[in-house]
Amino acid sequence: MIELREMPFDPWQYLAERQVSQGVEARSGAAAIFVGTMRDFNEGDSVQEMYLEHYPGMTEHQLETLAASALKEWSLDDVLIVHRIGRIIPTQPIVLVAVWSAHRAEAFDACRHLMESLKHSAPFWKRETLVDNSVRWVASNTPG
Amino acid sequence: MAFLLGAILNGILSIMLVKVLFFASLRERLGVGQVMLDTHEAISVQEVWQRSSGENVLPVNVLIAVNHTYSDAAALVQPGDEVAFFPPVTGG
Numbered sequence: 399m400i401e402l403r404e405m406p407f408d409p410w411q412y413l414a415e416r417q418v419s420q421g422v423e424a425r426s427g428a429a430a431i432f433v434g435t436m437r438d439f440n441e442g443d444s445v446q447e448m449y450l451e452h453y454p455g456m457t458e459h460q461l462e463t464l465a466a467s468a469l470k471e472w473s474l475d476d477v478l479i480v481h482r483i484g485r486i487i488p489t490q491p492i493v494l495v496a497v498w499s500a501h502r503a504e505a506f507d508a509c510r511h512l513m514e515s516l517k518h519s520a521p522f523w524k525r526e527t528l529v530d531n532s533v534r535w536v537a538s539n540t541p542g
Numbered sequence: 543m544a545f546l547l548g549a550i551l552n553g554i555l556s557i558m559l560v561k562v563l564f565f566a567s568l569r570e571r572l573g574v575g576q577v578m579l580d581t582h583e584a585i586s587v588q589e590v591w592q593r594s595s596g597e598n599v600l601p602v603n604v605l606i607a608v609n610h611t612y613s614d615a616a617a618l619v620q621p622g623d624e625v626a627f628f629p630p631v632t633g634g
Contacts, residue, residue: 492633523632
């Protein structure tokens with residue numbers, strides 16, 4: 399499942415509600431979770447807030463494609479990707495990637511791969527506002 | 543009758559248009575977010591870039607999507623398609 403959210407969200411509450419609403423899968427022995435959170439610094443500067451632009455239509459399509467590709471490549475029970483858009487402030491979660499599988503190896507590998515693919519191919523762009531109120535576009539991702 | 547003819551004409555005209563979108567820092571540099579290109583035949587992404595941006599050279603780091611799927615400068619675009627140009631992505 400894919401979701402873009404304009405409002406802040408709590409990934410842990412989100413996962414708990416999902417487990418309750420679905421019922422814990424008896425066959426899923428492993429869940430691998432990645433949560434990305436906004437830092438208050440980047441490239442040596444203090445950042446006070448950020449705006450996340452996306453490409454409506456393509457961003458959802460690309461995330462669906464990544465999820466479908468992971469489900470094909472690994473033996474997974476489920477995939478969840480939640481990503482923020484719009485205005486974000488430090489300490490707020492930006493992204494949640496969760497995968498469920500029978501065993502840990504597939505869960506770890508798929509979660510890592512999904513997150514890296516998202517960083518390289520999902521159409522999102524970060525515009526930072528520094529503490530002196532100057533604004534700049536983030537030119538590229540950090541190595542990892 | 544005039545309304546019906548107008549609606550039909552509008553339909554035909556929109557089919558002959560290519561919708562071009564620019565995002566993030568590229569949109570700000572070009573000063574435009576969306577351009578509608580009139581074409582009756584298939585044209586390359588390279589030509590779409592030249593006609594919509596007013597620039598000859600497509601920068602090497604600019605990414606291209608046709609109808610929400612990644613593509614390249616040599617790809618052919620049909621009337622009615624949507625083409626997007628954007629800088630490297632920085633989500634997650």
